[in-house]
Amino acid sequence: MPSYVVTGASRGLGFEFIRQLAADPANTVIGLVRDKAAAEAKARAQGLASVHFVEAQYTDLASLKAAAETVKTITGGTLNYLINNAAYVSEVSEWKTLGDFHDNFSTLESDILTSISINTLGVIKTIEAFLPLLQAVTDGPKKAIAITSGMSDLDLINSAGIAVAAPYAISKGALNVAIAKYNALYKGEGILFMGVCPGYVSTERITQEVAEEDKAAMAAMGAGFAKFAPHFKGTILPRESVAGVLGLVHKASVENGDGGAFVSRFGNKTWF
Ligand SMILES: NC(=O)c1ccc[n+]([C@@H]2O[C@H](COP(=O)([O-])OP(=O)(O)OC[C@H]3O[C@@H](n4cnc5c(N)ncnc54)[C@H](OP(=O)(O)O)[C@@H]3O)[C@@H](O)[C@H]2O)c1
Structure with a gap:
């Protein structure tokens, strides 16, 4: 019975991860959230009765360790998949360059x-708290996935000229190095660590109206993406993104040489 912990499970891609995973009754699915009552109410309303929710603050190691203890009582002490999905996408700098400050x-x-x-230390703390559960797996997959972003790919930044959203991209770049x-540290134990970009996805956050003053920067970023990847047509749906990420995560292994990679949902550097 594979077990999954998904962080940031209350909305966006995190909610889609738990929705798809809970569709298989063989899975034990646990969503880490900041507001358990709200997440439970949303999940109930959408018929996701089997998902467990556990509260945690990603900046607080003690809270994450307490969450890991709760998860142990649900799974019997082990964890097969840790999907670090939660992230802070700054509204302060999303459409601003370093020069705008x-x-x-x-x-x-x-x-x-912040x-x-x-996005970096929060994932490191989450891994610190949940690593013993991954290490306790004796028979079955043990994988720690970080949902990262092609926005931290140097080739994309340089070729497409993406100067906006530097704090977010910097935090994801540091996350890729941490993974x-x-x-390097744990592949010998057979634990897969991998960073995966979900693509450009129409979650609630992405589809919200941008301020008038930011529209030119947003259009320039879209033009940069199209220059970098001529097949770029805009966003994809959360269900397509998550199905791709999960397909890759299930296939990837230390033995196949996937450890430590920073890749798209296609398993390569095709971000769109
Ligand atoms: N959507 C895209 O196009 C895209 C592209 C590349 C990478 N990604 C990555 O994919 C992941 C999910 O993105 P998304 O579009 O689903 O984002 P989202 O809709 O903004 O959801 C982010 C999740 O992270 C949690 N979160 C946000 N700010 C937080 C904070 N300050 N402290 C703790 N938790 C916080 C939220 O939990 P609460 O409900 O508790 O606030 C929420 O569940 C992120 O890692 C993002 O960087 C997304």
Whole structure:
């Protein structure tokens, strides 16, 4: 009975992960959320009765360790898949460049620190808390996945000229390095660490109306994506994205040389 913990399971891709995973009654599916009552109400309303929700704050190691103890009582002490999906996507800098903060550097500094504290350190703390459960698996998969972003790919940034959203991209770039470091450390134990980009996906956050002043930056980013990948047609649906990521995650292994990779849902550098 494979077990899954998905962080940031209350909405967006996280909710889609638990929806698809719960469709197989053989899976034990646990969503890590910041507001358990709200997540439970949403899941009930959508017929996801079998999903367990556990509350945690990704910036707080003690809260994550307490969540891991709760997960142990659900799974019997082990965990097959840890999917680190939660992320802070800054509205402060999403459509701004580093140069837009010349007159307000402290705002940029605090935005970079917040992005790193959730998207990089938050994942490192989550892995720290849940690693013993992965290590306790004696027969079956043990995989720690980080949902990262092609926005941290240097070739994409340089070829497409994507200057916006630096704090987010920096935090995901640091996350990619952390995942490679975990692979170097734990591949000998057969634990797969891998960073996967889900594509450009029409979650609620992505489809919300952008401010008038940000529309030019958004159009320029779309044009940059199309220049980098001529087949780029815009966003894909959450169900397509998550089906692709899960297909890759199930197939990937340390033995196949996937450990420490930073790849798209196709298993390569095709981000769109
Ligand atoms: N959508 C895309 O096009 C796209 C592209 C590339 C990569 N990604 C990556 O895919 C993942 C999911 O993206 P998404 O579009 O589904 O994002 P989303 O709709 O904004 O959802 C983000 C999730 O992370 C949690 N979260 C947000 N801010 C947080 C914070 N400050 N502290 C703790 N948790 C926080 C949220 O939980 P709460 O409900 O508790 O706020 C939510 O469940 C992220 O890692 C993102 O970087 C997405």
